Amino acid sequence: MYLKRPAGGLAFCLFYLASCFTNKYVLSVLKFTYPTLFQGWQTLVGGLLLHVSWKLGWVEINLCSRSEILSWLPASVLFVGIIYAGSRALSRLPIPVFLTVHNAAEVITCGFQKFVQKEQTSYLKVCR
Template identity: 60%
Template sequence: MQWRRHITGLAFSLVFVVSYFTNKFVLSVLKFTYPTLFQGWQTFIGAVLLLLSGKLGWVEMSRITRSAALSWLPGSFLFVGNIYAGSRALSRLDIPFFFTLQNCSHVVSYMIFRVIHRQKTQWLKFISVCLVLFSAINLPLYDPQFDHSGYLWAVCHLSCVGAYSVFQVQYKSINLSDLEQQCINYLFSVLLLAIASHPTGDLPGALEFPSLQSHTFHCGCCLSALLGFLLLLATVKLKSGLSLEHFGVWIFLSKVTAMFLSPFIFSVSVNAPSLLCVVISHVGEALLIYSERDSQV
């Protein structure tokens, strides 16, 4: 049975890497920087495919009650902040730098859990969090193509990711499965992003987008939406068969793979100090995963 877990993990890594590369291609190479429309399209397709899969019995989903949906709305707000700010940041930052900043979501969740539970300090976890934070703070100082807006959006993104992780743990009593949570997230995102598309200027700007009729653009958007849904299924499948620690290992390996391959696909500007920040951040993340062997938050 162990080989099946490895195959699931490899499938997850493949979809993870291709999904991030596709999003980066549409956002940076094609320069479709209209996140309300881009993420609205992805979440709309995700919601349709998820509901259709549940209807056909391909995935297990129970009927979501109104009270459970309302209780999950704060998580959906954080999810929208995560994907919107993440798109903004990814369009402006190289993938290795994006993941280095994203790692700081561990710092956010660590600090929130410390405040909520007042746990004793685990020194290995504390050191790993400090390494991650130290790398993120120093990265903007050495980034050869520093983008102020990109870093601000990355801070919003990592804050939402960290807070969402805490919310998921704290509100397990709502009794929603991961797929049901994501279904609420998708539907809420479609509604909120559709409403926001005109006030943010994304809808008028997209209508004048030069590549709107491009076959490459259409393929990229369709592929990004499909990959987002497949990544959700792969994530749920992987989490169901592994401990939190081992699931974290696969995410770590997927991110490292994406960072290693990204210079072969995209133009990446890096120097020795910024590369050191990237390495230290992921050493810190590896230590954090290792420290969670003996304790689960």
């Protein structure tokens, strides 16, 4: 099955671009002024789909203790900030500029891991 591997990547790219265009339309054309609510709705739908997939046995979810969940709280708060900042940027910037800046953050993170933390990142392993 030669096309299985590229098909997953292509599907991800198409869904990613579709979500960017949908978010841009809702935030800019429809003038939706509460981007956090819109992102929260998307997160809720994604969580429900994940839960249904878990119940159907398509994905495996391991249960965590309360202390493990609390250790993720600071990252969760930062993630909400990232969602809000991304929504604000997407509502003001053209889509090509937004995607360029958004993906440049991945390159900066990869460079930080490579040169400051001296670790081999998954992005660099793929490029070799």
